[in-house]
Amino acid sequence: MKNYIAVDIGASSGRLLHSKVIDGKLKIEEIHRFKNGFQRINHHDRWNIDALVREVFIGLEKAKEKGIDHTYLGIDTWAVDYVLINDHQEKIADPISYRDKRTQNQIEQLTSKFSKELIYEKTGIQFLELNTLYQLFVENKALLKKANKLLFIPDYIGFILTGKQVTEVTNASTTQMLNLRSSLFDEELLELVEATADLFAPLTDAGTYLGKVQNKWLDQYDIPEVEVITVASHDTASAVVGVPATAPGNWSFLSSGTWSLIGIETISPVNSQKAFLNNFTNEWGAYGTYRFLKNIMGLWMVQEVKRLYSNDMTFPEMAKAADDYEYFTSVLDVNDTRFTNPENMIEEIRQACRETSQPVPQTIGEIVNCIYSSLAKSYQEELEHIEDIVGKKVEHLYIVGGGSNVETLNQLTADLTNRTVYAGPNEATAIGNVIVQMITMKDLSDVKEGRQLIENSFEIKKYEPRLG
Structure with missing residues (x-):
């Protein structure tokens, strides 16, 4: 073996x-x-x-x-x-x-x-x-x-x-x-x-x-x-190989980690005028595919908040604290370059809220709530852009990577996009890495067989959109 x-x-x-x-x-x-x-x-x-x-x-x-x-x-x-x-x-x-x-x-x-x-x-x-x-x-x-x-x-x-x-x-x-x-x-x-x-x-x-x-x-x-x-x-290319996309119909992926990358897998690039105006990218994938996607700031913002916050809360504890507040109270453009590498992420978020006349988050829960709200809203908007640009309806969204463990964000994403969300595996990048190795060594015939193996091997959580 x-x-x-x-x-x-x-x-x-x-x-x-x-x-x-x-x-x-x-x-x-x-x-x-x-x-x-x-x-x-x-x-x-x-x-x-x-x-x-x-x-x-x-x-x-x-x-x-x-x-x-x-x-x-x-x-x-x-x-x-x-x-x-x-x-x-x-x-x-x-x-x-x-x-x-x-x-x-x-x-x-x-x-x-x-x-x-x-x-x-x-x-x-x-x-x-x-x-x-x-x-x-x-x-x-x-x-x-x-x-x-x-x-x-x-x-x-x-x-x-x-x-x-x-x-x-x-x-x-x-x-x-x-x-x-x-x-x-x-x-x-x-x-x-x-x-x-x-x-x-x-x-x-x-x-x-x-x-x-x-x-x-x-x-x-x-x-x-x-x-x-x-x-x-x-790593995103490996993560997409590791997406257990076996459900029928058109699907989209969200590789959720330090960066969030939302897109579709295609067999030809989409570099139309509409794609250009919406700043979408065509990264090359494994086996002649392309990843037509949008790069979104991602959980880097939460990671920076954790680094700055003195109480050493765990990420699950931060997520739980965020649930104590109403979501979408304050929503920011997470792709603003001000969030790429600020001196102080917490203060940058607060200042951005002041400049847009929104409630300014004070507690750790409010700050994380603002980030989750902003990310989910961004996912919704970019998924709609993808559908408009390629002219296809996306039935399913697969979330992989470390962010697939953030249940609150997964549910918010299902609610806003009004689509079934499948979350997991969290180690999709490493798994996709292994799948390519296995195909090279003839233990798998192709990516389709690899994705079926992934679905059979790992727990995939399902989130249905909540009405209202």
């Missing part, structure tokens, strides 16, 4: 999860968890990429202790951020976080030279300041000239493990630099950021075998024999 390990790293934490099929059901066990976060170094918010690599090896050592001698492994992380590699195949500096303020107002700067309409026609990707296009636009050009290769975070970790360099397409598509027609990095956009196509390793599809972990790591660490598979390395 094959062992599969998903390395799933998000902006606030990472984990290694061991998976295998037992009695026809997929079993997932967390074997290592660690914290992640950026730090202010040399005037920028940077990720400690070396520490993340060390945590992967620590997790693999724990796997060996559990008796795992051989395993397949896939890596998924957040998108858009990158590591520059020099001619000696060493990182030039720790990668800068997408939340760093260096890209503020850079959309306006870049699009004064190259129109938004043309960029969207080429790429089909929504305009966000965090996109790699704007990061490279303001990148230190001296460093960029020193770079032999640019590797995105999951591809860099895979390179350290195996010595092989690739650019996995689900992650690369989020850069806003891949051309929908040529399926290559767009030459005109590369010229804008003073880069060339050879800066990037070869584009590689999800489900491609990458290679074995290098012998030097087997000598240095007591780890299993590991074979790395390039999965859908953008």
